[in-house]
Amino acid sequence: MSVPVNIQNISKSYEKVEALKAVSLNIKAGELFGFIGPDGAGKTSLFRILTGLILPDSGTASVAEMDVLKDFKKVRNITGYMPGRFSLYYDLTVAENLNFYASIFKTSLKENYDLIKDIYVQIEPFSNRKAGDLSGGMKQKLALSCALIHRPKLLILDEPTTGVDAVSRKEFWELLDKMQQGGITILVSTPYMDEASLCNRVALMQSGNVLSVDTPSNITARYKGQLFAVKTNKMHNLVTALEQVPAATQVYRFGDEVHVTSFHENDTVFVGLLSDALKEKGHLDIQINKKQAVIEDCFLALMDKNQAI
Amino acid sequence: MYAFIKKEFFHIFRDYRSMLILFGMPVVQVLLFGFAITTDINDAKIAILDQSKDPITREITQKMLSSKYFILEQNLQSNNQIEAAFQSGNIKEVVVFEHGFAEKLQRDGKVDVQLILDASEPNTANMLSAYSSGIINTYSLQQMMAANKIPVSIQTESMMLYNPELKSVYMFVPGVITILLMLVSAMMTSISITREKEMGTMEALLVSPLKPLQIIIGKVTPYVLLSFINLIVILLLARFVFGMPTQGSMTLLLLESILFIIMSLALGILISTVSKTQQQAMLLSMFALMLPTILLSGFIFPIENMPIILQWISHVMPSKWFIIIIKNIMLKGVGIAYFWKETLIILFTTLFFIAMSVKKFKVRLE
Structure with missing residues (x-):
């Protein structure tokens, strides 16, 4: 039922920018696969190539063994695509939007109601409201319903959670989980690192390169060095203070803490070095704790390496 | 297909600005040209x-x-x-x-x-x-x-055919019909297509199994109908407000108009394929269509008085030929035998524009 996606050496440049640099990926049938990376990483370009909206400069890609260049019409028939901007008609109501998308795929809302039921029940009370008047989370659910209306075997979601509140984001991922169980291959891109752990596998992308492809737990397990979280009473110059400690690497603000990575063989000695240096600068209430690296730490570490090359 | 057309009508009827352009403008223009911009002198x-x-x-x-x-x-x-x-x-x-x-x-x-x-x-x-x-x-x-004297001097006696009272309305109505049909058809379609591009909905339409021709037909059908309604409104205004009769066959007039409407729509699609935003589409339609139509079609300024180069340019204005056709039907009341050449010219331009726009309408982005 579900389909694999195969990407081979895809490159794409716009005038001066190289959006994709020989990207190769294999996505298994039925996988919930995440593309994680900041704006300009090349996620949207890759999705547009897969849906046949733009042509790659070189390389090939296939969906269910069908070439996305030659058989783009067949590929489009089994693909549900939700572009970065919710592609809804803001002057049409919720129901009108759904019916329209159903009819251009030669199907109807009734026929596939069971498929989108879980999502649609949440927006059904507003079915007579214009799409433009919906909240971000509601728009996103409507757009997802529209992308799902023709029972696609592959669902491509371009930053579906950007600009959506935390609660809606959580609900949205629960929906994706459910659909995956229904046997749909899902490709989803997101700039939010915390969403990476919800995918089966993720590709970390930066400026057209794939930095790493693996399960979220493998990626974090491969983190080199020991991560520490530091907190003091003078957070504003903490980063500068820590950067002056020779043993401390990869110092950056992370939420209300500062993350520091140590390659020192002895953690206690390292903590001692840090707290001495901080006390010298007049920091008080110093808390230094060992931390398990999360995807964002891995991403930032990989990014440093990528830029160094 | 039907759903597409229905959707397009929703867009038009829910946007008060396009409603205003569609139905307000014809009435205002006819009244303006008819009453204000008149060359007749009274009082x-x-x-x-x-x-x-x-x-x-x-x-x-x-x-x-x-x-x-x-x-x-x-x-x-x-x-x-x-x-x-x-x-x-x-x-x-x-x-x-x-x-x-x-x-x-x-x-x-x-x-x-x-x-x-x-x-x-x-x-x-x-x-x-x-x-x-x-x-x-x-x-x-x-x-x-x-006094029973025979006047010595020879008097010229002019007889004004087709417009005996030299009413300027007779001159303006064909021109206004041309401009409005062109503007409504070309501008509105080009705007509505570029709006889908701007809103990102074009991306969704393109990935759907719809063929380009289906998208185009879905887009233009509502405007064919609306332009046709506009035409009727203008003709009624001309008849009942300005007392301008249609001498020739009404069926012929309507058929010729539909041909011209289709040509304008094809032109509108062509404009939308080269413009990225709604504003761009609007400006292009304005400058590329409106001004030449007004200035070079013989609507206001007689083509015979123009420099040779401008006369040549006026030959490629489809509106020029259409004005000739409606003047023939409305004022002279003659049949197709007298303007089959002009009709053929418009027919060929229409086919040319349709071919161009279907070819240029992209199945992909960029």
């Missing part, structure tokens, strides 16, 4: 310097004032008041009768009336002078007939 203010004050001068004055063209603003007493009368502003013409007008006429059988005109508006001055001469000549002719 021009004149002054009379009657130095003779005899029955004949009084009779001529009476004749002039009883026509609908003139209103007596001032009676002047002497020659030196003339300059001041014009300078005061609103007087367009001064009629001067010399001393002993009637006596001179009796004695010599010939007398002069002087017409002095404000030529700061040359067209108005020309027309007023023609109206006045006309009235005075008619009077003198009647007098001579009454």
